[in-house]
Amino acid sequence: MLPIDAAAHTSRWRRRHPVDKAVLALGLTAAAVALPPWPGAVLVGAVTLVLLLCAARVPAGRLWRAFRVPLGFCVTGSLTLLVQVNGFSDPAGFVGPAPDGPLHAAELLARTAAASLAVLLFAFTTPLSDVLPRLTALGVPPAVVDVTALVYRMSFLLLDSVSTVREAQAARLGYTDRRAARRSLAGLGATAFVRAFDHAARLQDGLAGRGYTGSLRVLVDDVRICPRFVAASLALVACVTGTALLLGRILP
Amino acid sequence: MHIAEGYLPPLHAVAWSAAAAPFVVHGARALTREVRENPGSTLMLGASGAFVFVLSALKIPSVTGSCSHPTGTGLGAVLFRPPVMAVLGTVTLLFQALLLAHGGLTTLGANVFSMAVVGPWAGYAAYRAVRALRGSLMPAVFAAAFTADLTTYCVTSAQLALAFPDPATGFAGALAKFGGIFAVTQVPLAVSEGLLTVLVVRLLGQSGRGELARLDTTGREDTTDAEGTVAR
Incomplete structure (x- = not known):
């Protein structure tokens, strides 16, 4: 079994309905992608990290081993924004440093890292066998x-x-x-x-030999969507969004 | 390489999902029709999907000294045909996003479009073209794997260039930038995947002819070449 799925099967939130966790994790993912990276993605990343480590109790080492893979892609992908292509006729050279390149690279890194963490929140708490x-x-x-x-x-x-x-x-x-x-x-x-x-x-x-007719139905745990959890998740996402937009006006 | 989670702006993520959706829906309808007509093919399709997932998890050595994984789309398109590959590729990408943290959910549409739609169709077209020119099986398989791999990365370059146009030269400059980076790493990898796929098909011709013949359940015509190897 792959490490993330194995962790999901023993997760503290394993018995919650997948919709509960999807609303929370995918809501945070959407917020990470849609909000301005500063301070939106940073705030989403921090909140998601707290949820992963404190609420869902994902072991930090296990989370790091899973997160370092997408983080590597995020860093590599962000580096491309540091340079711009000037063209062959430019006296400054074919390529050169991009204006505001470090800023754009940092913003992209924050956005991809926060979104990756939010998806990991779903992956670490929801086995695919519950979703499919x-x-x-x-x-x-x-x-x-x-x-x-x-x-x-x-x-x-x-x-x-x-x-x-x-x-x-x-x-x-x-x-x-x-x-x-x-x-x-x-x-x-x-x-x-x-x-x-x-x-x-x-x-x-x-x-x-068991009379297969083409349908592969499996027993699904009889867990129900928890309206309180869903409402709390929506409230948290709304709170994060509102705070990020407010901080965006106050902070430089 | 898949586009990482959160890498694309929201509008691009939605647009690429919309672009990939018709192909995936078409593939899902073809798959549903096949399963309805032949219930036993469900298991074969499941095996095909598992094979594509595991194939994409194999690390292959690159000429540049680094390591990467095959996309598997060229071989998949030759063995299972592009519409089925659109579905199997989508499933593989979804599993990679959730089980391996590779790729993402917001970038799933863009990754599906490049790896599960354009790659397989381009690879399959290359395969059919070589076969139509009376090329033998192995060059056709190499062309399929090489073309599918390279096309996937060309489309990915275009997707990234559209999302992040160069500050000075716009889309063209960004395409040159991303394409240049991929050219260094992906052309050798495409050659590696082509060679690996040829070796896989050669070994399958020796040890897996029964399994290849069983793919007939997915409703396609098989051809047997002069060496007796079964392929489409």
Whole structure:
């Protein structure tokens, strides 16, 4: 199981309805993207961090290990705003420092970091297995939901298989040089394909023996949307938005 | 590389979602029709999606010394065809956003448009073009993977250039900037993915012909080349 999903299954908010958490996390994501980065994104990021660590009780180390991946992309992406293209005819050179480049880069970094944290709030508290069966309520065709749920379940089996095969390849010096690594990776890709379809065929045989008709319904926990939680979430997002807009007028 | 969460301004995020939506809806309808006509194909499609997800998680060595992951869209388009890839690609990108913190929800539409729509269609077009010119299977597979990968990054460059035009030279300058950065890293990666995909298909021809033949359940015509390898 992947670390974020494993954490979601043991989350303090695991028994809350996905809609409760979606309103809070996606509301904060929308606020992070839509509000002016200073002070909006900074405020959203700070509030989300407090929610993650104090309310949802996500371990700080686990959160950092998950957050450093998108943070790396945010930093790399922001660096491009530091330079501008002047063109070949410009005496200053083809490229040069962009006016206000550091400011725009910092704003973009704040916005992407805050939005990433807000999505992590949802990911760290809501296992996908809770979300997928409920997608039909949003109008997603049942066939697509069934396929998506199968992709989710088979992915973990396949990732385990791939990990085992990779270890075996490494033990047989399959990654000692670039050529060997390429050959091993090709074998890994082909093995993943064959195993994926082997799993599917065996699953099909098993389901056929149980009278499979094409529907893959699963039991969904009988949890209800909590109006108080949703109302509090909306109030928090509204409060953050209002404070950010107010601070934006006061602060330089 | 996917566009990170929050990277695009709200208007761009909505516009790219609207642009990708018809392709995903079309793919979802094709998938629903297929499942209705052949209930057993649900499991095969699930396996296909899991394969694409795992393929995109493999790290491949780049010529520049760094590491990256294949998009898998070229191989996916050849094996499963572009409309199905629009759905499977969307599912993969959603899982990557929520399970791996890679990509994002607000940028899902833009990433779907580049990686699950344009990439597979361009890759599939390249594959069909090489086959129509009587090219053998392996060059066609290489062309599909290379084109799909490179097209994905070209579209991503254009998306980023539209969102962040250069202060001095506007969209063209930003396109040169983002395209230049991607050219250094992605052209070698596209070549790497092309070679890797050829090796995967060659191995599949040896060990996975039964599974490839089973893809017939998704309602496509298979062709068998002179070496006996099954592909579309």
